[in-house]
Amino acid sequence: MNNFIIAPSILAADFARLGEEVDNVLEAGADMIHFDVMDNHYVPNLTIGPMVCKALRKHGVTADIDVHLMVKPVDRMIGEFIEAGASSITFHPEASEHIDRSLQMIKDGGCRAGLVFNPATPLHHLKYVMDKIDMVLLMSVNPGFGGQSFIPGTLDKLREVRSMIDESGRNIRLEVDGGVSEKNIAEIAQAGADTFVAGSAIFGKDDYKKVIDLMRTELAS
Ligand code: DX5
Ligand code: ZN
Secondary structure, three states, X not given: OOOOEEEEEHHHOOHHHHHHHHHHHHHOOOOEEEEEEEEOOOOOOEOOOHHHHHHHHHHOOOOEEEEEEEOOOOHHHHHHHHHHOOOEEEEOXXXXXXXXXXXXXXXXXXXXXXXXXXXXXXXXXXXXXXXXXXXXXXXXXXXXXXXXXXXXXXXXXXXXXXXXXXXXXXXXXXXXXXXXXXXXXXXXXXXXXXXXXXXXXXXXXXXHHHHHHHHHHHHHO
């Protein structure tokens, strides 16, 4: 597999200098920006919303912005993020009353759509919406916080989703989020992931380019 995407999570960036942080990480070779939206309801933390996404677009960010909604309810935020310039929007199926409708809203807004599965959330929704999704996001930590350790059971789940995607014959990306670093990225790719979210592993370092280059070297190994 090739065509890997590295998506730094700005949850770990310095929010007081967010525009500059995003510019720097893109210049360092990141492919896409992962944007974590938490509501202190679906998850026990509170982060950023559509205004910040819009501000990044106004700042001049043209790279894809991958919005990960950890909010309940989901639908109102979909419209707002489409308007704010999101490129892709993913949500947790258990946070939406009408999963198919939420996915359709995202597609109708011209964004790529996907479902997110927590470490212990079963995958059964997937088979009914395979024709509608552009990505599957597997959480490798319980959502809500950066800097947690990768849950090893995710590797088997990645293999499971990879075969579902391959069987579907559709062009669906398989993204993994939580505890990803240059140390485990090769193993995660071997299990079938092609898109890697990393927060603290990138923004926690002084030299973003060095760590992104290291990740690419690991992916090529
Ligand atoms: C967790 C978020 C992740 C988080 C990843 O709820 O969805 O995107 O920022 O952070 P790290 O890479 O530090 O585990
Ligand atoms: Zn995320």
